[in-house]
Amino acid sequence: MRVHVVSDVHGNSRDLATAGDGADALVCLGDLILYLDYADHSRGIFPDLFGVENTDHLVQLRTEGRFAEAREFSARLWDGIDRAAATEAAVRAQYAELFAAFPTPTYATYGNVDMPPLWPEYAEEGTTVLDGGTAEIGGLRFGFVGGGLRTPMRTPYEIDEETYAEKVAALGSVDVLCSHIPPAVPELCYDTVARRFERGSEALLEAVHAVRPRYHLFGHVHQPLVRRMRVGRTECVNVGHFNATGVPWVLEW
Template structure:
């Protein structure tokens, strides 16, 4: 059995359409939407609306952790526009392309920049959306936990630690623990380019210690200090940033 895993697709529909080639299934761990590419400030919903110079400025403020200034700058740009309606329209356009690129079968969960309420409109037969749920593939049990934890970035699908922990708990014992965000380990949560720690989950880490899955697979941190490490019996693997690499991670057994 061979499964390909991707995360942090961020608008890369071209490579996504090829990501399942040679595999029995594709797993996608979220962040289909591209709002702003921190490596190329000309790509995404934000620069399409406000230009590259304004994208440069907001990235500069966020990288310096001046989040309140970044929010105020953003509010000034959105003045006079129906922010929610504009973003929703742009997200819908991206979702049409992303979901059309999914092969059959695909098993997917949400990232922190995704809009879960829209997914039922675009998930075609052959795409199974899972969050706090488990499936069996080739004799292994895969558990899925979508979304991110609350942060100063205030991305669309951030939830409380308690709500997230409840989803992890609902999985029980699994062979492969699939999530968008990593377990709360410094080496796995630090982004070397953004120069900050992203939020990881203590509940995921506790589940790894308690249930000892074979794998913990995740994305979210685009340029991690460590892409792969062991926690006891569990191999922890960062499978992103697919938008930049265009290459899926392969799991064979």
């Protein structure tokens, strides 16, 4: 059995269209939307609306950890614009292209920058969306937990720790634990380019110790200090960053 796994697609529909080639199934761990590309400030919803110069400044503020200033700067740019309508229109255009690129079968969950209410409109037959649910793939039980935890970035699908933990607990025993964010292990949460710790989940780490899945697969941290490490008997693997690599991670058994 061969499964290809991607995360942090961020608009890379070209490579997504071939990500399942040679695999029995594709697993996608979220962040389909490209709102702002930190490597190329000309790409994404924000620069499309406000230009590269404003994007440069926003990225600088965020990189320096000046999140309140970044929110104030962004709010000034949005003043007079129907933010919800403009964002939804741009997201819909991206989702139409990205979901059309999914092969059959695809098993997907949300990232922290995704907009879950829109997914049912674009997930065609052959794409199974799971969040706090499981699926059997090739005789193994895969559990999926979507979204992220609260951060100063205030991305669209951030939830509180209790709600997130409830979704993790609902999975029960799984062979492969799949989430967008990593477990709360410092080496797996630190981004070496952004030079900050992203939020990991204590509930995921507790599940790794208690359930002892064969694998815990995730993304979210684009340039991790450590991409792969063993926690107990579980192999924890950051499968991203697909937007930059265009190459899926391969799981075979």
